[in-house]
Amino acid sequence: MKTTPQNVEDFIQQGLPCEYIRVEGDGRHFDAVIVSPDFEGKGMLQQHKLVYQVLGDRMERIHALSMKTMTPAQWAKQQ
């Protein structure tokens, strides 16, 4: 059963409140932009660890995930 970008978005949002999320991918490699208030006060490594913890063992279905993680404030600055 192939994992779709929508699956990945749902997996992440089930465990992390997201102000914005966009996932693209071919079923094996995925690129995600994730904006969450839970990233506040965390360094990039901690932000990525949080996403991996939320994904848990579903990571096995996601061969490779490239992430850009931002707080709502960082995201607003980029708009």
Next chain:
Amino acid sequence: MDEKEIALAQIRKTVTENPVVLYMKGTPQFPQCGFSGRAAQVLRACGLNNYVAVNVLEDEGAWNYLPAYADFPTFPQCYINGELIGGSDIMAAMYEQGELQELIEKATATAQ
């Protein structure tokens, strides 16, 4: 010691005794995964050529136990002065901000 303790001790030794370590799939010359290749490229862009690269496809201890050691499930993993920096995304982002170069300079300076 059991297999896990041996592997964890080996990882701890490698990352603490070397200023910069990259655990990757394949080697810097022949990366076996896009992300690992990108990580090696970023280190090369920092002007770093002599660092310890561990091919996790040939190191079962690292393959099985590095994710638990680091509480980080994927490869590659870059360590500077024994600390996990992150995967290729974080390395690339830190490189763009000039942070990675700074960390490497400090780590390799004290190592001489």
